[in-house]
Amino acid sequence: MFKLADLQGNILRGYTNKPHVRYLILEVVERSAARRWLADSVSGRNGVPQITSGDWGEKKPDTCFNIGLTYEGLCALGTPSASLKMFPNEFIEGMTARAVKLGDVGRSAPENWPAPFNEPKRIHLIATIYAENVDQLNEVQKRALPDEKAFKLLGTREGYNFPGDFVHFGYRDNITQPRFEEVPDSQRHPDRQPKAPLGTVLLGHPTNLEGLTWRVPQPAELGHNGTFNAFRVLKQDVAGFEKYLDRAASDLLKDSRADELLPPGDEEKIGKGPSRHAALREIVAANLCGRWRDGTPLALSADAPDPNADLTDFDYVGVGDARCPHGAHIRRCNPRGGQIVQRIANNSRRLVRRGVPYGPPYTYDPAKPRDQDEPERGLLGNFIGASLGAQFEAMSYDWLNLGLQDPRTTGSNDPISGANDPGTSWFDLPLKSGGTIRLRGLPEFVSTRGGAYTFLPSLKAIDYLGSQMM
């Protein structure tokens, strides 16, 4: 029997009313003290913040607290080698060893990651605090780490949700998540995608790949109801992104085919006033993502943002090639029912995403010269699924960076988060009459500044790791 109370709370449902998030990146100092801490975190004894479960009842707690363990963390806690061997290879190797598959090359290469991510073997546990304000974050951190007997704090990362779920680059995010069989999800908009079987994220449950379940590391109390997370610190070049939109719009102004994207006289419909350049910038931004910046899906409203459009209830089946580019970020990440080369993979790579922006909001000002000393901005992203290899990595490698899902995208990278090189990158804007306008020179807008693969154990597993003498 499946119970939400057995799982950590941020897996199947999100803490949407907790705008402040802090990650504590920890190294086990002393095995038995760390184990006691884990056992205490399940019950909330001895001042240790209590792990928030998936069943928070009527009212979410004021603060939420969750943990993930790396492979090195499981080793440091003394997990028996017979169990360790049953974890999947990509988790055992860790994120840095998988760099090429993830597009973590060049600037994004792990050799360039700042502390604490420059010493990945020392990262054992990542604890996450969600709160309504910074005082609460500080209070929970103090209780979690009263001293350095159990853990050493290697570093922190902190983010804050902007109002309206907007993220850097100006898009509304956090709209689409898988909806799960057996889980009440009153928060989520209904859509026409099939509900995801629990095995999409939870080990020990059926997946939507016929007859296939992912291996559960044994004993069952350790592996069952656990899942994996790719935690990513993704730096966003927000000024560079806006500058690229400027350039692309200027090029389109000189291209008569752009009248198909924006019939002369329709500028105001885009919502940026009468300027044709400003409207073309938004059209490019919408095509790169597959959504207008307010969230309107292009698949439902290709010509202009529509405040009344349904945000989630759409599919790419029957959507003519001209409406939403095959290479747009959301179409690459989730082709929904649309035709793809790897037909069996439709709906099988779905991920739970829990992300929060970091760094101050950016205000676009075309008159302002680019400031080299801009503060760092980006996204602290969590990409959660039962198989890092078949979901997060396959999506990153096959779809975002190789474009293998459709011959029309193959050889190009995702325009928003892909490892683009301005010398070779391209993106096709589809035209209503058929054909495309090819944008070139896309730089890498997003670069990786750290991360780790973690196992998100069930509450029973945390208790097991904390209490059992292994």
Ligand code: HEM
């Ligand atoms: C800083 C980097 C990124 C930014 C700014 C970004 C932005 C966005 C935005 C604005 C959306 C649309 C909102 C929504 O549908 O909820 C979206 C959707 C999505 N993104 Fe990203 N993203 C980033 C990186 C990634 C990465 C690295 C992955 C996976 C490896 C990813 C996977 C997804 C998925 C699965 C969706 C939902 C698509 C759907 O189901 O229709 N994103 N992203």
